Amino acid sequence: MTGESSAHGENAGGAGGSARLGIWLFLATELLLFGGLFTAYTVFRLKDPGLFHAGSLRLDRMLGAANTVVLITSSLTVALGLDAIRQGKERALKICLSLTLLLAAAFLGIKAFEYAEHFAHREFPGTDLFFSLYFMMTGLHAIHILAGMVLFAGILWGASARKFSADYHTPVEISGLYWHFVDVVWIYLFPLLYLIG
Amino acid sequence: MGGRRTYMLIWAALLLLTAVTLGISFLHLGVGNAVIALSLASVKAALVGLYFMHLRRESALVRAFALAPLLFLALIILGTLSDTLFRK
Numbered sequence: 001m002t003g004e005s006s007a008h009g010e011n012a013g014g015a016g017g018s019a020r021l022g023i024w025l026f027l028a029t030e031l032l033l034f035g036g037l038f039t040a041y042t043v044f045r046l047k048d049p050g051l052f053h054a055g056s057l058r059l060d061r062m063l064g065a066a067n068t069v070v071l072i073t074s075s076l077t078v079a080l081g082l083d084a085i086r087q088g089k090e091r092a093l094k095i096c097l098s099l100t101l102l103l104a105a106a107f108l109g110i111k112a113f114e115y116a117e118h119f120a121h122r123e124f125p126g127t128d129l130f131f132s133l134y135f136m137m138t139g140l141h142a143i144h145i146l147a148g149m150v151l152f153a154g155i156l157w158g159a160s161a162r163k164f165s166a167d168y169h170t171p172v173e174i175s176g177l178y179w180h181f182v183d184v185v186w187i188y189l190f191p192l193l194y195l196i197g
Numbered sequence: 198m199g200g201r202r203t204y205m206l207i208w209a210a211l212l213l214l215t216a217v218t219l220g221i222s223f224l225h226l227g228v229g230n231a232v233i234a235l236s237l238a239s240v241k242a243a244l245v246g247l248y249f250m251h252l253r254r255e256s257a258l259v260r261a262f263a264l265a266p267l268l269f270l271a272l273i274i275l276g277t278l279s280d281t282l283f284r285k
Contacts, residue, residue, distance in 0.1 A: 020259055028266035035270040042274055043281045065219045069212060076208040079249045083200045180249045184242045190215075191234035195222040 016170050023174045027181045030144075034185055037137050041192060044129050055130030056196055058123060060114065064194035067110050068186065074103035075183045078176045088166035090159060097156040100179070104149045111142055134193055141189060144182045151175045207248045214241050 045052045081096030118124070118131075125135040155175055158164060164172055218237045222230065247253040252263055 017256070017259075020255070021262060024259055024262040028262065028269075031266045031270055032273070035273055038270070039274050039277050043277060046278070046282065061219065061222060065215060068215050072208065072211045072215065075245060075249050076204055079204045080201060083204065086200075177250055180245050183249075184245050187241045187245070188235075188238050191218060191222075191238050195218065195234050196231045 016173070019170050019174050020177070023177045027177065030181060034137075034140065037133065037140065038188075038192075041133050041137070044133065048129065051128060052130050052196070055128065055134065056194060058118075058121070059134070059194045060117070061194045063110055063114055064190050067107050068190050070103050070107045070110070071183050071186050074100050074107070075180050077103065078179050082169065082172050082176050085159075085164050085169040085172055086166060090162065090164065093164065093172065094156060094159050097152055097159060100152055101149055101156070104145055104152070107145055108142060111138065137189055137193065141182065141185055144185070148175070148179050148182055151178065203248060207244050211241055211244060214244075 077096045077099040081093045081100070084092035084096060115135075123131050125132055152175060155164075155172055158171065214237050218234055221233055221237075224230070226233070246263065250263075252260055255263075
């Protein structure tokens with residue numbers, strides 16, 4: 001990277017620029033998809049604060065924090081991977097993608113453990129409004145993590161086939177933007193569900 | 198490499214903010230808890246958007262595409278609340 005304005009170098013406009021515009025448009029629809037749930041959360045929390053207080057105390061905030069750290073770190077590995085391939089470092093990209101997949105799997109593992117604990121305590125999606133929203137919001141988010149893993153597995157496969165280089169890495173960049181978005185959603189889910197008691 | 202250094206710093210800042218958010222959640226500040234937690238979350242989201250998603254260096258058009266949906270989300274939430282909060 002040479003300077004501020006030329007950070008995107010060859011693809012400041014053109015195909016890379018269109019692709020970025022496209023993914024941001026997609027992320028807009030994603031924001032409004034999650035937005036419906038955030039709206040429901042706000043409405044019902046204002047209506048029955050006591051239920052949400054009691055509900056959030058049923059969650060393990062240390063596990064929530066651990067998953068926040070895992071996801072933030074996975075965003076770092078995605079950013080570093082893109083930085084690597086921009087300089088033509090294919091091996092570094094593959095290492096970063098593999099680490100991202102590992103971290104994503106760790107996130108889902110912790111989430112699955114939490115779900116198992118809830119089920120063991122007879123806390124289900126139908127238990128009350130708090131748990132309905134908790135399972136819906138974290139479930140929809142987990143599906144997005146899963147989709148991201150499929151995406152990055154494809155990118156890793158492409159990288160192994162030597163498809164990406166310093167000149168061409170649009171799919172890496174676009175998938176990365178999606179991943180950071182999923183990270184941002186969790187950044188809000190963590191305090192809203194686990195911490196606001 | 199400047200880019201890599203910046204990413205590491207942002208990552209460290211995000212971890213620090215997560216630790217602060219978690220720490221404050223153990224204090225009993227009433228409404229203050231929610232306000233602080235959501236403010237810190239917004240700082241984290243802004244860091245991810247500006248640095249990891251490169252909005253800091255994007256064109257005005259892409260920035261508009263990124264920010265306009267937030268306005269619509271605010272409209273949806275406030276519009277809904279303007280109904281539900283004032284129902285008898």
